[in-house]
Structure formats: C-alpha cells, structure tokens
Amino acid sequence: MKITKxxxxxxxxxxxxxxxxxxxxxxxxxIGKILEYVDTLNQVDTEGVNPTSHAIFLNNxxxxxxxxxxxxxxxxxxxxxxxxxxxxxxxxxIN
Amino acid sequence: MKLHELTxxxxxxxxxxxxxxxxxxxxxxxxRIGEVEARVNAYITVANEAAMKQAEIADRMISQGxxxxxxxxxxxxKDLMCTQGLxxxxxxxxxxxxxxxxDATVIEKLRSQNAVIVGKTNMDEFAMxxxxxxxxxxxxxxxxxxxxxPGGSSGGSAAAVAADxxxxxxxxxxxxxxxxxxxxxxxxxxxxxxxxxxRFGLVAFASSLDQIGPLTxxxxxxxxxxxxxxxxxxxxxxxxxxxxxxxxxxxxNGGLRGVTIGIPKEYQGAEGIDPDVSRSxxxxxxxxxxxxxxxxxxxxxHSKYVVAVYYVIAPSEASSNLxxxxxxxxxxxxxDADGLMEMYKSTRSSGFGPEVRRRIIIxxxxxxxGYYDAYYGKASQVRTLIMEDFRxxxxxxxxxxxxxxxxxxxxxxxxxxxxxxxxxxxxxTLSANLAGIAGMSLPCGFSKDxxxxxxxxxxxxxxxxxxxxxxxxxxxxTDFHQRKPSx
Numbered sequence: 001m002k003i004t005k006x007x008x009x010x011x012x013x014x015x016x017x018x019x020x021x022x023x024x025x026x027x028x029x030x031i032g033k034i035l036e037y038v039d040t041l042n043q044v045d046t047e048g049v050n051p052t053s054h055a056i057f058l059n060n061x062x063x064x065x066x067x068x069x070x071x072x073x074x075x076x077x078x079x080x081x082x083x084x085x086x087x088x089x090x091x092x093x094i095n
Numbered sequence: 096m097k098l099h100e101l102t103x104x105x106x107x108x109x110x111x112x113x114x115x116x117x118x119x120x121x122x123x124x125x126x127r128i129g130e131v132e133a134r135v136n137a138y139i140t141v142a143n144e145a146a147m148k149q150a151e152i153a154d155r156m157i158s159q160g161x162x163x164x165x166x167x168x169x170x171x172x173k174d175l176m177c178t179q180g181l182x183x184x185x186x187x188x189x190x191x192x193x194x195x196x197x198d199a200t201v202i203e204k205l206r207s208q209n210a211v212i213v214g215k216t217n218m219d220e221f222a223m224x225x226x227x228x229x230x231x232x233x234x235x236x237x238x239x240x241x242x243x244x245p246g247g248s249s250g251g252s253a254a255a256v257a258a259d260x261x262x263x264x265x266x267x268x269x270x271x272x273x274x275x276x277x278x279x280x281x282x283x284x285x286x287x288x289x290x291x292x293x294r295f296g297l298v299a300f301a302s303s304l305d306q307i308g309p310l311t312x313x314x315x316x317x318x319x320x321x322x323x324x325x326x327x328x329x330x331x332x333x334x335x336x337x338x339x340x341x342x343x344x345x346x347x348n349g350g351l352r353g354v355t356i357g358i359p360k361e362y363q364g365a366e367g368i369d370p371d372v373s374r375s376x377x378x379x380x381x382x383x384x385x386x387x388x389x390x391x392x393x394x395x396x397h398s399k400y401v402v403a404v405y406y407v408i409a410p411s412e413a414s415s416n417l418x419x420x421x422x423x424x425x426x427x428x429x430x431d432a433d434g435l436m437e438m439y440k441s442t443r444s445s446g447f448g449p450e451v452r453r454r455i456i457i458x459x460x461x462x463x464x465g466y467y468d469a470y471y472g473k474a475s476q477v478r479t480l481i482m483e484d485f486r487x488x489x490x491x492x493x494x495x496x497x498x499x500x501x502x503x504x505x506x507x508x509x510x511x512x513x514x515x516x517x518x519x520x521x522x523x524t525l526s527a528n529l530a531g532i533a534g535m536s537l538p539c540g541f542s543k544d545x546x547x548x549x550x551x552x553x554x555x556x557x558x559x560x561x562x563x564x565x566x567x568x569x570x571x572x573t574d575f576h577q578r579k580p581s582x
Contacts, residue, residue, distance in 0.1 A: 008456065015414060015459040016421070016436075017452055018444040031457055033515050038403045041473050044480065051475030052482060054303050054333070055531025056290045056556065061332035075196045079425035088423050093435045 002032035002039075098123035099259040100579070103168050103316040106262055110157055110167050117150040117157070117167025120262075121211050124169040128213075128260045131582045136235045137255040139174045140182050141214040153209040163208040164319050170205060171261035173252045174215035175222060176307065177296040178202050181212070185298050186230040187220045189420050189427045189446030199296020200331065201265060201307050201324045208323060213261050216251030220448045221417065222272055222300045224248050225520055228511055229450040236507070237279060238580040239546055243504040246276030252310045253280040258582055263311040263320060267297060269304045270405055271499070271524025274536035277310055278499035278549025281538045281578065283317045283566070284310045288557045289531035290335035293328030301412035302333070304405075304528040313576050314537065314566045318342035321559060337557060345563040348571050350387040354561070356380070357393035357492030362523070369502040375540030375548040376498050379569070383496065386568050393488040393495065397480045398526065404481065405525040406518055407461050407474035413451075414458030420446065453514065482530045485553075493561050495553045497523050499536045503546035523551060533559045537566050538575035547575070 008028045012019045019027070073086055082089040098120050101109070109115045125143060132138060146169065153167030172178060175185045177195035179202075184190045198206065205212070219229035227235045227250030235250045237243040238258040245254040249266025253276035256264050266273040268286035277284025285308045292307045299305065309320035322343065327336040358380065384390055422428035422442035429445060432438035447455070461470035488495060501520060510517045527534035532553055539550035550569070554562045570576055 003460065007460070011456050011460045011463060014463060015418075015455045016439045016443050017447075017455065018440045023452075027453060027456060030453065030514055031460070034406060034457060034518070035460075035470075037515055038407055038470065038474075041400055041403050041407075041477055044397070044400060044473075044477050046473060046476035046480070049476040049479050051472060052479040053475055055478075055482060055529065056288070056333070056335060058290070058333065058335065063329065071196055078196055079193055081422060081426070081428035081430070090423055091432065091435050091438045 002035040003028050099127040101262060102312045103164065103263050103319050106168055107164055111162055113157070117153040117211060118147065120167065121146055121150040121169045121213070124213055124261060131258055131260065134236060134241055134582060135238055135254050135258050135260065136233045137216055137251045137258065137260055138214045139184055139186060139217050139232050139251070142181055142212060145181065146211050146213050149209065149211045153211060156209050165205060165208040165210040165323055167209065167211060168262050169211045169213045171213050171216050171252055171255045171264035172202070173218055173249050173264070173266045175218060175267060175298040176202060176265065177298070178212060178215065181215065183215065183298070184232070185221050186218045186232045187447065187451070188231050191427060193425055197296065200293035200328045202296065204324055204326070216255055216264060218251055219248035220451050221298070222248040222267060222269055223413070223450050223454055225271070225275060225517055226510070227251065228507065229448060231448045234507060237504045238582055239281065240504070240544070243506050243546070244279065246279035246504060248272040249310065250276045253277050253282055253284065256280070256282045256310050256312060257580060263309060263316050265307055266310050267305055267307050268528065269300050270409060270528050271521050273308045273310060274499050274524050274534055274549070274551060275521070277536040279504040279547065281547030281575070282310055282312060283314055283535070283537045283576070284308065285317050285321065285535040285559070285562070286527060286533065287321065287325065287559060288533045290333055291557065291559070292324050293326065293331040293334045295328055295330040299416040301409040302416060303412060304409060314563060314570045315343065315346055317535070318346055318563050340560060342559060342563055345560040346567040347564065348568060351383060351565060351568050352387035354388045354494070354565065355492045356383055356388045356390045357488050357495040358390055359395045359398065359488070359495060359497060360392050361395050361398040362497050367501050368498065369542070371542040372498050372502060372548055376496070376550060379539040379550045380496060382569060382572055383565065386572060391492055393492055395484040395488060395526070397477065397484050400477050401481060401526045401529065402518055402522055404474045404477045404529060405521070406457070407470050408478065408529070410454040410458035411461045411471050412458070414455045414462065417451070417455055450514070478529050481526055485530045485532060489555050493554070494565055497551045497553070499523060499549040499551040503542040503544070503548055527553050532556055533562055535562050535566060537570060539573070540575060
C-alpha cells in the first residue's frame with residue numbers, strides 16, 4: 001500500500017481531523033490509489049526545471065501603508081460561534 | 096413571450112424600451128424557479144424579497160434613463176462568492192450559517208450596475224468535485240435528464256441557466272468547474288485568464304488556479320458579463336493591472352479568415368472518449384474550417400501528466416486555505432468538545448464532507464516534511480513543462496480546440512465510490528488552470544440520448560477576445576444553443 005494507516009492518522013492529526021477506523025481504512029485505500037497514480041510524474045525528467053507556483057508573471061504588489069476603512073468590531077464578530085466582551089471566545093487552551 | 100427564457104441582451108433591449116419592467120422579469124424568474132426547482136435543485140438560497148427590492152430600484156433607475164447592460168437583470172451566483180447579508184455556505188456544513196459582512200468585488204461590480212441577485216446556487220462542497228454529488232446540501236439534477244449529474248463544481252449555476260431559472264449566472268473554475276458543467280448543461284461558460292477577474296471575496300479553494308467567470312445562454316451574454324467583472328483590483332494582489340477591452344466588439348460575424356486553430360495530437364483517439372463526443376468535436380472542427388479558419392496540428396506532450404499534477408497542487412493549496420475553518424471566528428463550531436484542540440478536530444471532522452477531508456489529507460501529505468519535494472515540488476516542476484507546451488503550441492496557432500469532457504453527463508451515483516475515475520474525467524480542462532490561460536465551453540452537439548456536448552476553446556493569456564470571436568461565429572453558424580431542455 002502506498003500510504004499506511006499510521007501515515008493517514010499522522011497526517012490527519014497535522015490537518016486537525018479526527019478519523020474513525022472505518023474512515024482510516026477507506027481513506028488509506030483511496031488515497032493510496034491516487035498517490036500511485038501521481039507517481040507517474042516520476043517518468044518526467046525535471047532536472048533543472050524551475051517550479052511554477054503562479055502562472056502569470058507579476059511583480060510584487062506593493063502599496064502605501066495607509067489607514068483605510070475597515071469592518072467595525074461588531075460586524076467582524078457577527079459570525080462568531082461564541083464571543084464575549086468584543087472578543088472571540090475559545091475553549092480553555094491550557095488545563 | 097416567456098420572460099425567463101430571455102438572454103441578458105434581449106432583456107436589456109426590452110427594459111430599455113420600457114416594454115417590460117425589471118419587476119416583471121424578476122417575478123417571471125421566481126415563477127419559473129417555483130415551477131421547476133423541485134426537479135432541478137439548482138439553488139441553495141433564493142433571495143426573493145431582496146431581489147424584488149433590487150428590481151424596484153432598477154426600475155427607478157431605468158425610468159430616470161440610467162441603464163447599464165445589467166441593470167434590472169436577474170442573475171444567480173455560485174454559493175462561494177461573498178454576498179453581504181446573504182448566506183454564503185459553499186455547500187458545506189462548516190459554513191451553513193455564514194452571513195458575509197462584505198461583498199466580493201465581482202458582486203460589487205454587479206451591484207454597481209443595479210443587477211438583481213436572485214439567489215445562491217448549489218455546488219460541490221468548497222468547489223471540490225465534477226458532479227455536484229459532493230454538495231453538503233443536495234444534488235442538483237441535469238435539466239436535460241434529471242437522473243444525470245449537471246457537472247461540477249458550478250453545477251447549480253449551469254443548471255439554473257439551462258433551465259431558465261435565472262437570466263445568467265457566475266461560477267468559478269479551478270480545474271474546469273465552469274466549463275464542464277456548461278458543457279453538460281448545454282450553456283456557454285468562460286474561465287478567464289488567471290488575474291483577469293478579482294478573487295477578492297471568492298472563498299478560496301486553490302488560490303493559484305481559481306478564477307470567477309460567466310455561465311450564459313449565448314456568447315453575447317458571456318461578453319457582456321466579462322465586461323462587467325473584469326478589472327484589476329487592489330484588494331487582490333494577483334489580479335493583473337491591464338486594460339480591459341470591450342469584449343462585445345469581438346462579436347463580429349465576419350467569419351474566421353486569418354484565424355489559425357490548433358488541434359492537439361495527444362487528444363486524438365485518447366482513451367475513454369465517448370464516440371458521440373468525438374463525432375461532435377470533429378464536426379465542430381469542420382464548421383470552424385468552413386468559416387475560414389485554418390487548422391493545424393499542435394503538440395502538448397505533457398498532457399498525460401495533467402491530472403497527476405493537478406491532484407497534487409490543488410489539494411496542497413486547499414489544505415492550506417481550508418486551515419482557516421477552525422470554529423473560532425465564523426462558521427460551525429462543535430460546542431461539546433473539551434478543550435481547544437478537541438474543538439478544532441471535532442469541528443473540522445464533522446463540518447467538512449468526505450471529499451473535502453480526502454483532499455485536505457492528500458494536500459497535507461504532499462506538503463509534509465519528507466514528501467514535499469517528491470510531490471508538491473515535482474508537480475510544480477511538471478507544471479512548468481505544461482505551461483511551456485502551451486507557449487510553444489501558441490507559436491503556431493491562435494486558439495486550441497478540444498472536447499470539454501470525455502463523455503456527456505453521467506448518471507448520478509456512477510462514480511461516487513471511485514474518486515480517481517472521477518478525477519480522470521477532468522483531463523481536458525485542468526491544463527488551462529495550471530497554465531493560467533483562458534478557456535471556454537460552448538454547445539457543439541448532442542449525444543444519441545439527447546445530452547448536450549460542449550466544445551472547448553483555449554487561448555493565450557489575456558486573449559479572451561479571440562475565444563469570443565471564434566465562439567460567436569461558431570454559434571451564428573449552428574443552432575445548438577437554441578435548444579431547450581423539456582422540464
């Protein structure tokens with residue numbers, strides 16, 4: 001198998017996803033097949049080829065550091081699942 | 096006259112002459128939605144009240160003689176473009192109650208012309224899919240055959256246009272998500288050059304590939320919407336500061352003399368192409384020739400690696416983009432979780448559907464220590480070679496013709512358990528996103544079963560005008576765009 005169950009669990013943790021046993025089985029099988037297919041890229045000689053992360057040539061987009069209008073605090077908090085005193089509320093971080 | 100069947104330019108003429116009002120037009124569209132939505136499932140949210148108010152304002156503008164090409168025109172928006180005050184869910188549980196506090200730049204542009212926003216259309220969750228079956232809300236049906244998929248990910252937008260449940264719509268295209276549903280639903284769709292249209296307020300899937308574009312009933316409407324949405328935007332640092340032409344001036348019915356069309360030899364006789372699709376594309380090439388275009392063979396030698404490159408790069412970018420859904424600032428949160436880490440994990444695991452989780456895992460794996468060079472690095476290098484193929488091909492032609500999808504729309508449920516087979520059906524559309532070039536789909540035939548087939552035209556960076564010219568002449572010479580599904 002291209003990707004082991006342990007690797008799926010390891011990567012799931014990096015991505016902050018829980019996974020039950022059945023999903024691990026299914027995902028390692030499906031993702032394994034996809035990665036095997038991706039391995040066809042090894043047939044391509046890429047010696048000395050620059051990688052592309054962006055298809056259009058652009059210079060850095062600089063702008064002046066000026067104050068502009070921004071969302072009001074209440075507006076920004078409008079979709080917060082939980083909030084308190086004008087802040088986002090999160091569960092306890094340190095026990 | 097059935098008002099909901101009108102195109103943008105037809106409706107505009109009637110509005111301008113005051114033969115109809117935007118309120119009548121908008122009401123006709125809502126009546127049509129009421130009539131067929133139960134069979135099509137194109138919309139996640141219908142904005143009845145707000146739309147009627149916008150129509151009223153549009154009518155007031157028109158009565159004062161202030162009319163733009165989109166004033167009073169009812170449009171549908173894919174549910175991943177932020178609309179202030181109107182829910183934007185990405186067809187995902189994790190955003191099911193998200194009400195954007197601002198408009199995407201494209202929405203601002205539509206509003207500045209007083210267009211009417213009818214509602215938000217269904218899609219594969221976070222635009223990840225080619226069939227709409229990955230929607231976390233419902234499955235949109237193909238108006239030509241409700242047992243089949245409408246394509247994806249902009250399936251709701253394409254189906255809404257095909258079924259006259261809006262006058263036109265906006266979709267987004269990361270690997271074919273405008274062109275493939277346009278092809279399957281028999282409408283016109285364009286993916287503009289990367290950087291032509293602002294992505295500000297478009298919920299990000301794969302940032303180096305995503306572009307917003309129109310889905311319309313004909314080529315003229317496509318040009319009109321391109322005029323409305325194309326522009327440099329300081330809020331999107333990857334949008335390109337380049338003048339926008341008037342795309343409607345490309346719509347000249349003077350034939351295609353002087354235009355050279357490239358036919359990629361790698362696409363000929365490719366495995367898995369349906370005979371009805373091959374036949375329709377061959378006939379389309381003959382039509383283009385009869386209009387005066389010269390056809391030459393071109394080569395895209397790295398075509399067979401396109402799917403592999405895409406399914407490393409797109410999930411990698413997605414895994415990074417979707418890290419923001421953590422249940423803290425907006426969206427769904429599992430409030431029963433104990434502690435912060437548990438909250439992140441249970442929120443994301445129950446908020447994302449299976450395809451989104453699968454792609455996050457693939458992307459995270461491809462970017463993780465020890466695998467980055469072998470996967471993301473390698474795919475980015477092959478991406479350079481794919482771009483180089485197009486650069487060379489465009490030395491000997493102005494545009495490239497190909498199928499959009501290897502088959503007409505497939506039955507709902509056929510490929511759901513086999514993601515790789517589903518991915519392979521994107522073979523013809525992915526390369527335009529990887530190379531950042533413009534691509535469009537327009538109706539070029541029907542299968543034996545009466546399903547629409549689309550022709551893809553791809554062009555150089557920022558050469559949408561050539562695509563529109565070819566498409567317009569093709570459309571004038573054929574009648575595929577005039578057929579309607581019987582719902």
